[in-house]
Amino acid sequence: MSLLYDSFVLLRINHSLSLDLSFCGSGNLGKMFFHIVLERNMQLHPRHFGRDLREKLVSKLMKDVEGTCSGRHGFVVAITGIENVGKGLIRDGTGFVTFPVKYQCVVFRPFKGEILEAVVTMVNKMGFFAEAGPVQIFVSNHLIPDDMEFQSGDMPNYTTSDGSVKIQKDSEVRLKIIGTRVDATEIFCIGTIKDDFLGVISDPGTTS
Amino acid sequence: MKVPFPPRQSQSQSQRRRIRNRRQCCAVLCLIPFLFFPSLRFYYNSSSTKGNRHKIMSDKGGKGGKSALKSPAYKGKDDNSAKLKGRKVQFDSEDLYDDKFDTNENGKSNGKDDTSFSKGGKGDKGGKAGKGSAKKEPPPLLLKVEQELPENAKCLMDCEAAQILQGIQEHMVLLSKDPTIKIPSSFDRALQYANRGNHYTNPQSARLVLESLKDQGLSDGEMCVIANTAVESVGEAFGLMPSLKAKKSKVKEPLRSALTELEKLKNVAESTKKAIVLD
Numbered sequence: 001m002s003l004l005y006d007s008f009v010l011l012r013i014n015h016s017l018s019l020d021l022s023f024c025g026s027g028n029l030g031k032m033f034f035h036i037v038l039e040r041n042m043q044l045h046p047r048h049f050g051r052d053l054r055e056k057l058v059s060k061l062m063k064d065v066e067g068t069c070s071g072r073h074g075f076v077v078a079i080t081g082i083e084n085v086g087k088g089l090i091r092d093g094t095g096f097v098t099f100p101v102k103y104q105c106v107v108f109r110p111f112k113g114e115i116l117e118a119v120v121t122m123v124n125k126m127g128f129f130a131e132a133g134p135v136q137i138f139v140s141n142h143l144i145p146d147d148m149e150f151q152s153g154d155m156p157n158y159t160t161s162d163g164s165v166k167i168q169k170d171s172e173v174r175l176k177i178i179g180t181r182v183d184a185t186e187i188f189c190i191g192t193i194k195d196d197f198l199g200v201i202s203d204p205g206t207t208s
Numbered sequence: 209m210k211v212p213f214p215p216r217q218s219q220s221q222s223q224r225r226r227i228r229n230r231r232q233c234c235a236v237l238c239l240i241p242f243l244f245f246p247s248l249r250f251y252y253n254s255s256s257t258k259g260n261r262h263k264i265m266s267d268k269g270g271k272g273g274k275s276a277l278k279s280p281a282y283k284g285k286d287d288n289s290a291k292l293k294g295r296k297v298q299f300d301s302e303d304l305y306d307d308k309f310d311t312n313e314n315g316k317s318n319g320k321d322d323t324s325f326s327k328g329g330k331g332d333k334g335g336k337a338g339k340g341s342a343k344k345e346p347p348p349l350l351l352k353v354e355q356e357l358p359e360n361a362k363c364l365m366d367c368e369a370a371q372i373l374q375g376i377q378e379h380m381v382l383l384s385k386d387p388t389i390k391i392p393s394s395f396d397r398a399l400q401y402a403n404r405g406n407h408y409t410n411p412q413s414a415r416l417v418l419e420s421l422k423d424q425g426l427s428d429g430e431m432c433v434i435a436n437t438a439v440e441s442v443g444e445a446f447g448l449m450p451s452l453k454a455k456k457s458k459v460k461e462p463l464r465s466a467l468t469e470l471e472k473l474k475n476v477a478e479s480t481k482k483a484i485v486l487d
Contacts, residue, residue: 032436033364033402035372067392077398078376106364106372108398115433115448117405133401134394172404174437196447 032116032133034107036073037083040065043096044088058082061101071182074109075134110135110177110189117201118191120171123156130173135187139175143192145199165200172201363428365435366405367414373399407438408473417469424459426452438474439467 040061048056062079069075086100110116110132118130118137127140141150141158148158148167157168167173175191175198182188193199364372377399380391408414418431430449439445442464446453452463 033366033369033398034361035364036361067394069394075394075398077395078373080372080376106369106398108394115437117437119404131397134397197444 032108032110032114033077034073034109035080035104036107037102037104038065038073038076039100039102042099042101043091044099046095046097049097054085057085057099057101061103065103065105069134069182069185069187073107074187075107077106077108079103079105108133108135110180110187112177112179114177115174115198116177117172117174120167120169120173123150123158123168125150125152125156128158128167130175130191135189137175137177137189137191139173139191139193143178143190143194145194166203167200168203171203174198174201363432365411365414365432366402367408367411367435370399370402370406371411373402405436407475408435408470409475410473413473414470417466417473421459421462421466424462425455426459434467435470438470440471442467 042057042061042064044053044057044060065076066078067076081104083102083104088097088099090097116132118132120128120130122129125141127138127144130137130139144158144167147160148165149161151157151159155168157166159166173193175193176195177189177191179190180187373395414435418426418435421431430452433439433449434445437448439448442460445463445467446456452459
């Protein structure tokens with residue numbers, strides 16, 4: 001099984017090298033996905049030393065980093081490549097060796113003022129929760145247009161007075177992020193649909 | 209035997225009374241400008257401390273103290289008009305500090321308070337507001353993306369991210385057979401989100417179309433928002449991005465032609481979905 005993972009690691013690295021990432025832009029203004037280079041110090045037990053040292057290091061990096069979340073970079077979705085593995089330093093007293101590793105990864109991070117499309121997961125009288133990737137967004141009823149009112153029932157929803165527009169579970173909405181909060185494992189945002197060109201994109205009924 | 213002149217003690221008492229009255233008048237006159245122009249309180253801190261020192265001396269000392277008191281009182285009287293004039297001239301320049309120094313009730317404070325207040329003011333506004341230049345303006349709301357992300361960070365459109373993550377997912381199918389290896393849930397959600405935002409058949413072509421707008425002053429973030437939200441009209445783009453409105457005259461026509469090009473690159477599924485909605 002470890003061989004399977006190691007071969008996957010090699011495949012991943014080779015795949016990322018073959019990807020033409022030169023088409024990526026060089027700006028960084030308010031966007032969800034970013035491709036960045038990060039650095040991390042990886043500690044390896046001497047039992048892993050050998051000819052597969054590099055693969056072991058990379059697989060450990062993937063297990064440690066992928067799926068984690070930080071306030072600065074957001075969610076680390078996937079590692080796409082290894083730029084550089086520095087020289088290992090033996091730690092006094094333990095025998096573990098620390099390797100500085102530079103790696104490329106795709107991160108997922110929301111910013112204030114960003115416009116994005118999310119799927120509604122829950123509706124209540126305080127507002128509704130939506131999901132955009134791994135990020136949870138809450139839209140308060142104060143930030144929902146005044147002509148939309150909460151309707152309780154089996155499928156709680158927000159509906160306009162004429163019934164033409166409805167926000168319920170599984171609806172797709174376009175919203176703007178006005179605030180973010182980062183925990184150890186997730187990012188939570190506050191959004192609004194009160195501005196122009198924001199609101200329901202599609203109802204779950206039309207898509208099915 | 210008649211005493212032709214009043215006794216010396218009574219004369220000194222009356223003199224003392226006169227001096228006291230004069231001092232009181234001077235004090236009242238000195239206080240009047242401070243009532244109308246509170247900022248002056250601060251400006252005259254150094255002179256007030258000197259006055260206080262003299263008062264302390266007078267309390268402790270005897271004649272020496274009195275004589276010391278006489279001179280500043282006279283000086284004060286003589287200089288009052290000059291000082292008032294001086295105050296008029298100088299408080300205009302100090303007007304800017306009115307807001308900060310209103311809370312300073314301690315007239316004995318020295319120049320140290322100047323610096324502490326000015327530092328506090330800077331601290332309140334934040335480092336980016338400029339060093340004391342815009343004191344009354346609210347701090348500008350700046351997007352600190354450049355500070356928060358490394359310099360080598362590159363924006364990705366949803367369609368580009370979907371292409372990358374799709375390739376990685378194909379390799380992950382091999383791993384799913386191993387129960388010890390856990391694929392993070394954030395990966396699946398991110399891929400699902402990226403696929404939903406993937407409106408174009410060829411991300412590279414979409415990027416090339418949008419790159420042409422870079423010459424018109426569009427930033428990468430604005431280009432990505434246009435691509436991800438599949439903006440259909442120029443009005444919609446300006447509505448979603450207020451920053452684009454500032455460049456309206458320059459960007460309008462190139463943006464219109466770019467949106468027409470992007471419409472051709474859209475997925476078949478997107479165009480049929482649009483047709484259903486219109487019907």
